Amino acid sequence: MEFRPFTVELRTRFRGLTSRSGVLVRAIDAEGHEHWGEYSPFADYSPERKSRWWRAAMEAARGEWPAPVRDSVAVNSIVPEVDPERARAYATAGGARTAKVKVGGGTLADDIARIEAVADALGAGGAIRIDVNGGWELDDAVRAIQALDRAARTGGVDGLEYVEQPCDTVADLASLRRRVDVPIAADEAIRIPGTASAVLAADAADVFILKASPLGGVRRALEIADEIAPRPVVIASSMESSVGLAAGIALACALPEEPLACGLGTGMLLATDTVASTLAPTGGRIGSQPLEVI
Numbered sequence: 001m002e003f004r005p006f007t008v009e010l011r012t013r014f015r016g017l018t019s020r021s022g023v024l025v026r027a028i029d030a031e032g033h034e035h036w037g038e039y040s041p042f043a044d045y046s047p048e049r050k051s052r053w054w055r056a057a058m059e060a061a062r063g064e065w066p067a068p069v070r071d072s073v074a075v076n077s078i079v080p081e082v083d084p085e086r087a088r089a090y091a092t093a094g095g096a097r098t099a100k101v102k103v104g105g106g107t108l109a110d111d112i113a114r115i116e117a118v119a120d121a122l123g124a125g126g127a128i129r130i131d132v133n134g135g136w137e138l139d140d141a142v143r144a145i146q147a148l149d150r151a152a153r154t155g156g157v158d159g160l161e162y163v164e165q166p167c168d169t170v171a172d173l174a175s176l177r178r179r180v181d182v183p184i185a186a187d188e189a190i191r192i193p194g195t196a197s198a199v200l201a202a203d204a205a206d207v208f209i210l211k212a213s214p215l216g217g218v219r220r221a222l223e224i225a226d227e228i229a230p231r232p233v234v235i236a237s238s239m240e241s242s243v244g245l246a247a248g249i250a251l252a253c254a255l256p257e258e259p260l261a262c263g264l265g266t267g268m269l270l271a272t273d274t275v276a277s278t279l280a281p282t283g284g285r286i287g288s289q290p291l292e293v294i
């Protein structure tokens with residue numbers, strides 16, 4: 001095995017980061033085929049969570065992914081917490097018809113203006129989901145979700161598709177789910193410190209966000225999807241370079257049931273990459289592609 005440290009730059013600050021660093025792992029299988037894995041855990045991850053990411057990188061480098069059952073999946077665009085004019089451009093990037101809008105970091109008025117701009121840019125038939133990354137208190141969450149759902153009913157968009165991780169704890173997600181009509185999606189709650197089983201047991205989410213690398217690899221994430229079924233899943237990246245992104249695509253294309261539009265369009269947010277041609281969506285869809293690691 002060969003190990004190659006890397007750093008890639010982001011176009012927009014994301015999760016407080018302007019770059020992503022890690023190690024690429026390269027291995028040749030028994031038939032002489034080359035495979036690459038990416039180990040790029042976030043710096044604040046515990047040793048246990050880093051070890052899961054390591055298992056995902058090893059699975060990729062050993063060429064142990066299951067065979068795909070579809071060629072491509074729909075993706076969502078990602079709208080960071082930018083002003084309404086820039087939000088419009090992000091909303092339809094890559095041909096996406098579903099936009100995931102980051103909210104909750106500034107004022108509710110700014111969030112409303114951003115959602116209205118995204119609804120207008122998408123137009124009829126578009127879908128809007130929001131990601132709070134936790135942090136809302138229950139009562140604030142109820143008020144904000146109602147206001148943002150109204151904002152998403154402009155331009156022919158049918159309200160919010162779901163709200164991702166509005167509050168931190170599984171208990172708060174479960175309570176909130178009983179107080180609002182908008183579906184609730186669990187992201188961090190199924191990994192930090194919880195599990196999909198705990199979210200299921202508390203009946204705390206309608207939609208489950210699965211990420212191949214932090215969950216320990218494609219096969220592990222497929223087991224979790226099996227446990228969750230028939231509830232809908234969304235496969236998302238962890239803002240990896242294209243080598244890591246390929247694991248998410250392999251997972252999305254191997255699921256027995258087609259996932260909802262996936263958060264696998266993050267290649268568009270990279271200014272530099274580990275491959276010659278970044279994995280990015282066209283016509284709102286993304287599929288696997290041979291990687292030319294540079």
Ligand SMILES: O=C(O)CCC(=O)c1ccccc1C(=O)O
Binds near residue numbers: 015077133262265266
């Ligand atoms: O879901 C997506 O569209 C992309 C993935 C994404 O948003 C993300 C990427 C890295 C870290 C956290 C998150 C998140 O879902 O908040």
Ligand SMILES: [Mg+2]
Binds near residue numbers: 165187188209
């Ligand atoms: Mg999220």
